[in-house]
Amino acid sequence: MIWDLHCHLSGVDGQTPDERIANLMEYADRMGVERLVFFMGLQWSHEPTPDDLRKQNDEVLQAISHWHDRAFGFAYVSPQHVEASLAEIDRCIANGPMVGIKLWVAGKCSDEAIDAIIERAAELKAVIFQHTWFKVTGNLPGESSPLDLATLAARHPTVPLICGHTGGDWERGIRAIRSAPNVSVGLGGYDPTAGVTEMAVRELGARRVIYGSDIGGRSFASQLAKVKGADVPEKAKQLILGQNLRRMLLPILRAKGINA
Amino acid sequence: MIDVNVSLSRWPFRRLPDDKTHRLVSKLKSAGVTHAFAGSFDALLHKDVAAVNSRLADECKTHGDGLLLPFGCVNPMLPDWREDVRRCHETHHMRGIRLHPNYHGYTLDQPEFAELLALAASRNLIVQLSVMMEDERTQHPLLQVPAVDTSPLAEVLKQHPDLPLILLNSQRDIRGEALTNLAVSGNTYFDIAMQESIGGLTKLTNLVPYERILFGSHAPFFYHESATLKLQESNLGETIRQAITVDNASKLLHQK
Numbered sequence: 229m230i231w232d233l234h235c236h237l238s239g240v241d242g243q244t245p246d247e248r249i250a251n252l253m254e255y256a257d258r259m260g261v262e263r264l265v266f267f268m269g270l271q272w273s274h275e276p277t278p279d280d281l282r283k284q285n286d287e288v289l290q291a292i293s294h295w296h297d298r299a300f301g302f303a304y305v306s307p308q309h310v311e312a313s314l315a316e317i318d319r320c321i322a323n324g325p326m327v328g329i330k331l332w333v334a335g336k337c338s339d340e341a342i343d344a345i346i347e348r349a350a351e352l353k354a355v356i357f358q359h360t361w362f363k364v365t366g367n368l369p370g371e372s373s374p375l376d377l378a379t380l381a382a383r384h385p386t387v388p389l390i391c392g393h394t395g396g397d398w399e400r401g402i403r404a405i406r407s408a409p410n411v412s413v414g415l416g417g418y419d420p421t422a423g424v425t426e427m428a429v430r431e432l433g434a435r436r437v438i439y440g441s442d443i444g445g446r447s448f449a450s451q452l453a454k455v456k457g458a459d460v461p462e463k464a465k466q467l468i469l470g471q472n473l474r475r476m477l478l479p480i481l482r483a484k485g486i487n488a
Numbered sequence: 489m490i491d492v493n494v495s496l497s498r499w500p501f502r503r504l505p506d507d508k509t510h511r512l513v514s515k516l517k518s519a520g521v522t523h524a525f526a527g528s529f530d531a532l533l534h535k536d537v538a539a540v541n542s543r544l545a546d547e548c549k550t551h552g553d554g555l556l557l558p559f560g561c562v563n564p565m566l567p568d569w570r571e572d573v574r575r576c577h578e579t580h581h582m583r584g585i586r587l588h589p590n591y592h593g594y595t596l597d598q599p600e601f602a603e604l605l606a607l608a609a610s611r612n613l614i615v616q617l618s619v620m621m622e623d624e625r626t627q628h629p630l631l632q633v634p635a636v637d638t639s640p641l642a643e644v645l646k647q648h649p650d651l652p653l654i655l656l657n658s659q660r661d662i663r664g665e666a667l668t669n670l671a672v673s674g675n676t677y678f679d680i681a682m683q684e685s686i687g688g689l690t691k692l693t694n695l696v697p698y699e700r701i702l703f704g705s706h707a708p709f710f711y712h713e714s715a716t717l718k719l720q721e722s723n724l725g726e727t728i729r730q731a732i733t734v735d736n737a738s739k740l741l742h743q744k
Contacts, residue, residue, distance in 0.1 A: 422709060443686045457713035
């Protein structure tokens with residue numbers, strides 16, 4: 229069972245969200261990926277306006293509309309626009325089919341401005357995915373590091389959070405969130421450097437490690453390799469490839485009547 | 489399959505799960521690899537390159553189980569580097585050499601690089617040029633090594649149109665039209681280790697002729713499964729798949 233935490237509507241031909249997700253699903257079929265989580269739309273910006281957020285969420289809503297049980301959506305929100313983000317959470321999650329939120333690089337998640345977004349998502353049992361990187365070449369001004377996420381996690385110790393990209397520089401990323409038991413790491417969106425999954429399982433336990441790809445910029449292949457090629461027990465691989473994400477999503481999926 | 493991009497010894501910044509030769513060989517065998525072009529991680533930072541190459545040749549012979557083909561390192565910034573070329577060829581009977589211009593501090597428009605290519609061509613050696621080893625964003629803060637600037641390469645290769653040159657780990661830095669231009673400049677090949685994006689190999693075959701694409705994993709730094717799963721993800725068809733995984737590299741090995 230493979231569930232993919234981290235998918236975008238990019239990297240394939242197609243003028244519309246419907247065309248693109250159909251093309252992406254052909255690759256998912258070939259790689260045995262059963263369920264996929266999509267977020268962000270056809271054109272990205274580092275600092276999206278409220279209109280951008282709505283437009284991109286509309287595109288994901290359209291894309292997943294024909295794939296009810298297979299493709300899930302996370303609402304793209306921004307700490308720069310808290311009220312607009314809360315409105316998007318209500319529109320897309322409380323009153324729509326989406327099941328989580330995605331926070332990218334508009335503002336650091338350690339900033340308390342984000343708290344209202346986190347609290348509302350938690351009320352709805354929506355899964356919270358925060359992009360993180362430790363770039364030795366320098367992060368973007370609003371780009372969170374895993375240390376920012378650890379700060380957020382300490383303010384919300386009962387809310388499950390996902391550390392996107394494992395911080396990129398995963399040897400630092402894993403250490404940064406190690407002592408925050410409510411934080412899991414997403415394995416997608418960086419090179420398939422050998423040893424990452426072994427370290428994550430060793431330091432966090434397999435239940436805090438989640439497979440994701442970051443298609444279409446990345447491939448299923450390179451990102452699945454992090455799990456399939458890892459020297460960890462088969463049971464750990466099963467948790468990472470699908471069981472952990474399913475466990476996190478199941479309450480909200482059931483609430484929406486989605487069979488999983 | 490023939491894997492044109494593996495490395496032995498130790499990555500300088502962490503231990504890797506398969507950095508013992510017997511484990512790497514076992515992994516390669518289980519993936520169906522019959523031959524692998526092997527360089528050495530020691531080549532990146534060691535100055536006693538002759539010893540690096542000697543150990544590499546010995547390790548391939550002793551623990552390679554007939555699978556590992558050593559590709560020695562030449563650093564043209566070191567004194568008497570031409571002797572390293574001679575030893576790779578005459579002493580160790582290597583089929584080719586592997587270059588790391590970014591770790592060794594030279595650019596591709598320097599005369600030493602042109603001379604090195606000429607020397608390799610005169611000895612019928614395959615030349616591998618590693619464009620990068622690691623994502624620049626995750627490098628050690630005290631050793632940040634930019635990717636090789638390949639912009640002078642097309643001009644240099646005009647002098648050596650038949651020299652087999654394999655660019656390793658190139659597609660993060662060289663994309664689109666730049667890849668296409670390099671493919672028509674000389675006898676240039678590309679491995680797939682850093683080819684990314686969904687259906688990446690199909691996209692690569694749209695940019696360069698499939699006869700110039702080689703199966704390369706960058707193992708053990710990368711999980712070897714990354715390269716093999718790319719073959720599954722792109723629906724290449726048997727002819728192209730066979731060319732990329734076996735035939736193209738085999739022709740290079742047997743080219744006189």
